[in-house]
Amino acid sequence: MVPAWLGDGPVRFPDVELSLREPDGLLAVGGRLTSEWLLAAYQRGIFPWYSPGEPLLWWSPDPRMVLYPGEFRLRRSLAKRIRNGGFTITLDHDFEGVIRACATSRSEGTWISAEMIGAYERLYRLGHAHSVEVWQHGELIGGLYGVALGRVFFGESMFSRVSDGSKMALALLVEFLIERGFSLIDCQMHTPHLERLGARLIPRRTFSEHLTRDCATIEAGEPGSWRAILTP
Numbered sequence: 001m002v003p004a005w006l007g008d009g010p011v012r013f014p015d016v017e018l019s020l021r022e023p024d025g026l027l028a029v030g031g032r033l034t035s036e037w038l039l040a041a042y043q044r045g046i047f048p049w050y051s052p053g054e055p056l057l058w059w060s061p062d063p064r065m066v067l068y069p070g071e072f073r074l075r076r077s078l079a080k081r082i083r084n085g086g087f088t089i090t091l092d093h094d095f096e097g098v099i100r101a102c103a104t105s106r107s108e109g110t111w112i113s114a115e116m117i118g119a120y121e122r123l124y125r126l127g128h129a130h131s132v133e134v135w136q137h138g139e140l141i142g143g144l145y146g147v148a149l150g151r152v153f154f155g156e157s158m159f160s161r162v163s164d165g166s167k168m169a170l171a172l173l174v175e176f177l178i179e180r181g182f183s184l185i186d187c188q189m190h191t192p193h194l195e196r197l198g199a200r201l202i203p204r205r206t207f208s209e210h211l212t213r214d215c216a217t218i219e220a221g222e223p224g225s226w227r228a229i230l231t232p
Contacts (some may be wrong), residue, residue: 006030011040016060016204025061032056033119035126042147042154043215044126045208047188052113062204065187065194067155072174073198082168088135089172092227094123098131098143102157112157120156120206125145127223134158136162145167145185148226151214153177154186170197171229183214 003026004014019027027046031037033056041047041058050057082089099120103112124127128149134142142165144158153173158166158228177185187199
């Protein structure tokens with residue numbers, strides 16, 4: 001099998017069950033990196049991931065790594081550090097700073113090209129993409145960003161410039177999402193780091209069932225700024 005080739009006309013993705021097993025989850029090539037295409041992709045459990053200079057690639061791996069907010073594992077030492085470490089944690093205060101830090105802070109970030117940054121900044125301006133920022137002494141030292149649709153938050157990337165910077169961002173995001181009735185955080189691919197924090201693998205069909213039910217519920221993740229200061 002080969003991945004489907006997409007034109008640049010109307011949004012039209014193949015069924016995610018047609019994704020390849022090797023490489024795991026590769027579904028389609030082509031299309032466009034517009035807000036319309038991205039939102040349609042997320043609603044179907046599809047995300048873009050490709051290196052600069054490559055064609056645009058779309059993925060839907062099986063199984064899928066997810067974090068149910070109530071299963072997040074917050075170590076006591078991390079909770080104490082958040083409370084007493086002199087950190088300020090905000091929402092939607094510096095989306096550009098977070099996504100650019102994710103693109104440059106580690107080798108895996110090289111897939112966040114200028115084109116990707118522009119695409120997600122457009123989603124941010126539309127109120128669909130959001131960032132969490134961790135500040136210390138006025139400096140951005142950790143954070144994450146992703147996309148919210150209905151009661152699902154689709155995590156994209158995170159970064160740390162000090163120990164536990166991204167974990168603090170995730171911990172406060174989880175609290176915020178629980179308060180708003182979110183049911184799921186999509187983590188896309190398995191990593192030992194995410195597993196230690198409580199994330200787990202579920203079948204793609206189960207993930208798709210979550211999206212069918214929870215992406216249609218707009219109250220929790222209705223588009224708009226989440227700009228706030230999160231109190232540890």
